[in-house]
Amino acid sequence: MEKNSSNMIPLAENSPNKQETVCIFGTGDFGRSLGYKMLQCGYSIVFGSRNAQTSSLIPKGAEVLSHGEAAHKADIIIVAIQRQHYNFLTELSDVLHGKVLVDVSNNLKINQYPESNAEYLAQLVPGAKVVKAFNTVSAWALQSGTLDASRQVFICGNDNKAKQMVMDIVRTLGLTPLDQGSLVAAKEIENYPLQLFPMWKFPIYLAIGLSVFFFFYCLIREVIYPYVYENKDVSFFIAITIPNRVCPIVALILLALVYLPGIIAAILQLHRGTKYSRFPDWLDKWMLCRKQLGLVALVFAFLHVLYTLVIPIRYYVRWRINVYVISQVKDNRTDPFYNTNGWISDSYVALGILGFFLFILLGITSLPSVSNSVNWREFRFVQSKLGYLTLILCTAHTLVYGGKRFLSPSMYKWYLPAAYMLSLIVPCFVLAIKFVLIFPCIDRPLTQIRQGWERNSKGSEQSHYNDSKSAV
Numbered sequence: 141m142e143k144n145s146s147n148m149i150p151l152a153e154n155s156p157n158k159q160e161t162v163c164i165f166g167t168g169d170f171g172r173s174l175g176y177k178m179l180q181c182g183y184s185i186v187f188g189s190r191n192a193q194t195s196s197l198i199p200k201g202a203e204v205l206s207h208g209e210a211a212h213k214a215d216i217i218i219v220a221i222q223r224q225h226y227n228f229l230t231e232l233s234d235v236l237h238g239k240v241l242v243d244v245s246n247n248l249k250i251n252q253y254p255e256s257n258a259e260y261l262a263q264l265v266p267g268a269k270v271v272k273a274f275n276t277v278s279a280w281a282l283q284s285g286t287l288d289a290s291r292q293v294f295i296c297g298n299d300n301k302a303k304q305m306v307m308d309i310v311r312t313l314g315l316t317p318l319d320q321g322s323l324v325a326a327k328e329i330e331n332y333p334l335q336l337f338p339m340w341k342f343p344i345y346l347a348i349g350l351s352v353f354f355f356f357y358c359l360i361r362e363v364i365y366p367y368v369y370e371n372k373d374v375s376f377f378i379a380i381t382i383p384n385r386v387c388p389i390v391a392l393i394l395l396a397l398v399y400l401p402g403i404i405a406a407i408l409q410l411h412r413g414t415k416y417s418r419f420p421d422w423l424d425k426w427m428l429c430r431k432q433l434g435l436v437a438l439v440f441a442f443l444h445v446l447y448t449l450v451i452p453i454r455y456y457v458r459w460r461i462n463v464y465v466i467s468q469v470k471d472n473r474t475d476p477f478y479n480t481n482g483w484i485s486d487s488y489v490a491l492g493i494l495g496f497f498l499f500i501l502l503g504i505t506s507l508p509s510v511s512n513s514v515n516w517r518e519f520r521f522v523q524s525k526l527g528y529l530t531l532i533l534c535t536a537h538t539l540v541y542g543g544k545r546f547l548s549p550s551m552y553k554w555y556l557p558a559a560y561m562l563s564l565i566v567p568c569f570v571l572a573i574k575f576v577l578i579f580p581c582i583d584r585p586l587t588q589i590r591q592g593w594e595r596n597s598k599g600s601e602q603s604h605y606n607d608s609k610s611a612v
Contacts, residue, residue, distance in 0.1 A: 162309070163188055163214035165207060167198060170244065171220035173282040174274065175199050181312050186210045188217075211235045216305060218242040218274070223257045229265050237267035240302040243326070244274040250334045256326035258296075271297035271306045272326040276333050277315065291316045294332065296325040342425070343394070343432040347440065350390045358382045358559050365553045380454065384447035387440045389563040392534050394437035395499075396567040399531060401426045403573050410586055413595025431506050434527075438503040441496055441534075488540040495533035498526055528574060535567040 161184040164171045175185045176199040185202040188210030198204055211217055211232055216239070219226075223245055229236065243258040253260065258272040273295045293310045295317050297303045307317040320329060362382060366372040401423055408423075409415055419427075451457055468474060504510055505522045514522075538560055545551050551558050577583060589595075 160184065161186060161214040163210045163217040164220055165189075165210070165217060166220035167204070168220060169279040170282075171218070172197060172199060173279040174218065174220065174244075175202050177282045177313055178309070181314075183309075183312075186213050208232055208235055211239065214239075216240045216242065216309070218244060219261065220244050223247070223253070223260065226261060226264055229261070233265055233267060236265050239268055240299075240305055241265060241268045241270045242274065242306055243270060243272050246275050246330055246333055250331045251327070256323075256330050258323055258326035258330075262298075262323060269297065269299040269302035270323060271295060271299070271302050272323065272329055273306050273310065273317075275330060292318055294318050294320050294325075294329045296320040296323055296329060298323050339429050340432050340436075342429050343436045346397075346433075347390055347394060347436045350393060351386055354386045354389050354559050354562075355382060357556070357562075358385045361553045361556055361559070376456065380447055380450065384444060384451075385559055387444040387447060388538070389559055391437045391440035391444060391499075392538060392563050393566050394433050394440065395531055395534060396570045398430045398434045398437070399527065399574070400566065400570050401430065403570055403577070406577055406586055407573075409589050410582070413589065415589050415592070416594070434506065435503055438499055441499050445496060484540060484543055488537060491533050491537040491540060495530055495537050498530040498533065502527055502530060528571075531567055532571060535564065535571065538564055538567075 162178055163186050164175050165188045167187050167189050171187065175187065179185050179199050179201050185199070187198065187202055187204045188207040189204055190207075192204055192206045192209075203210075205213075207228065212235060217236065219229075219241055241261060243261050245257045247253065247257065255263075256272070258270050262268070262270040273293055276292065276294055291314070293315045295303055295306055295310070296319070297306075303319065307319070310317040359378070359382060362377050362385070363375055366374055404423060405419060405427065408419060418424075502523065505514070505519065511519055542558070542560060542564075545558070546561065551561075577586065585593075
């Protein structure tokens with residue numbers, strides 16, 4: 141939830157008076173929802189329609205006229221119709237001359253037309269001032285309240301005064317206008333709602349790729365190998381055992397990949413001796429989706445917990461316990477308790493519980509409603525300091541699970557190490573490099589670089605000299 145409700149957002153000094161008339165071309169779902177919302181905010185609304193008859197669907201208090209008559213009554217006209225129906229606007233060129241046309245349309249697919257809908261509208265009605273806005277807001281959001289959806293409205297246009305008029309309306313509706321510049325940006329704005337989770341594609345594809353790889357890797361070691369060499373059918377492992385191997389492995393690797401780009405960025409900055417040189421595009425994109433990587437990792441960690449909780453009720457586990465107990469009774473023996481094994485078992489579980497708890501804390505803190513309530517230092521402490529602690533605990537959890545088995549030849553079936561051994565490569569690398577980076581001899585120059593210092597001493601000194609002269 142946002143800190144402030146929509147009705148607490150301050151209006152611009154030149155916000156419209158309560159009787160300003162706005163025309164809306166189109167009586168579809170979005171046009172009606174926008175008209176209803178504007179009526180609530182004190183605007184006078186007139187709809188322009190092919191069928192100038194009032195129906196029960198039209199918001200109460202709004203007037204319905206023909207397109208030409210409605211356009212005469214307002215300086216701002218919101219075009220809430222699809223692009224294929226724009227042609228009738230050429231007949232109204234004289235009426236629309238000098239008026240502000242707000243294009244709210246979207247397409248069915250990205251880059252459907254050579255030019256944006258807003259640019260096409262500007263070509264059809266060259267005398268009007270076209271502004272792109274409201275296309276990122278849904279009719280449902282307008283009906284249910286702006287707090288239930290995104291409050292950002294992207295706006296672009298060639299006329300600054302026209303954009304300001306539209307931005308005033310956006311603020312009055314309790315939304316947040318974001319000026320994206322000239323009408324050239326309209327195509328990007330129109331493509332934005334059509335993108336399907338753009339920041340989630342890489343994390344999801346990576347998680348799926350890792351899951352598929354480790355699933356078949358474990359299938360070879362856990363199912364196919366026993367069937368070939370021992371003639372033992374354990375294909376039921378596919379349901380729970382193998383997924384419970386894959387989930388923690390993927391979770392640990394993804395968590396390490398959250399912090400790996402920061403490590404690479406630090407190394408690049410140390411190598412270049414400046415922070416003013418751009419990172420490679422792949423690194424920029426990687427760093428931008430770290431939050432999504434972490435949340436996907438949390439999902440896999442949560443699945444691992446669920447799979448682990450059902451282990452005691454599995455038929456195979458109960459059968460093995462019964463066989464073990466019966467064998468002890470038959471042999472009239474009781475295996476001794478090994479304190480070392482008790483410590484290893486409890487440490488493994490304790491590290492897993494603490495790691496999962498911090499994992500959840502990281503996920504909760506990344507939520508906008510939570511991150512907005514903490515300052516930058518608190519957010520950085522949780523995501524960085526506690527994040528690395530989470531990585532340490534989860535890595536230690538895996539290391540303790542392995543125990544002495546790392547050196548056992550029986551663990552290398554077909555010369556393939558256990559899957560959890562492979563999962564330790566990236567986390568251990570990240571933690572080892574991070575340990576080196578916190579040494580004072582490395583951390584100090586890195587901090588100076590991030591504060592603006594550059595290794596090019598001559599250029600740096602000249603820059604500081606020029607700054608001091610301009611200050612004097």
